Amino acid sequence: MDTDTKKLKRLTLVDMERQLLNDSDGSYRREILQEIVQYQQWVKEHIATGLAPEEFSVYEKLKNALESAREIVTNFK
Numbered sequence: 291m292d293t294d295t296k297k298l299k300r301l302t303l304v305d306m307e308r309q310l311l312n313d314s315d316g317s318y319r320r321e322i323l324q325e326i327v328q329y330q331q332w333v334k335e336h337i338a339t340g341l342a343p344e345e346f347s348v349y350e351k352l353k354n355a356l357e358s359a360r361e362i363v364t365n366f367k
Contacts, residue, residue, distance in 0.1 A: 291293075300341075306322070307366070310363070310366050319339050319363060319366075322363050323360065323363055323364065324361065326359055326360045327360070329356055330353065330357070330360070332357045333349055333353050333356065334340055334353070336349055337349050337350070338352070
């Protein structure tokens with residue numbers, strides 16, 4: 291994911307929770323999930339290139355964290 295071309299958003303967890311609670315049409319949830327999926331694809335592509343063991347470990351942790359984030363956002367009520 292090219293962070294130079296993507297607008298970086300600073301958002302606290304409290305802000306995200308508030309927006310999810312007020313997301314009556316689900317558009318915010320879909321936006322967040324779409325971003326997570328994009329990052330998951332980026333991580334998957336980097337893992338597929340072949341990484342040194344230390345790098346692989348970092349990317350695996352990131353992959354797991356993104357999956358957890360996806361589950362949390364999907365199930366947030």
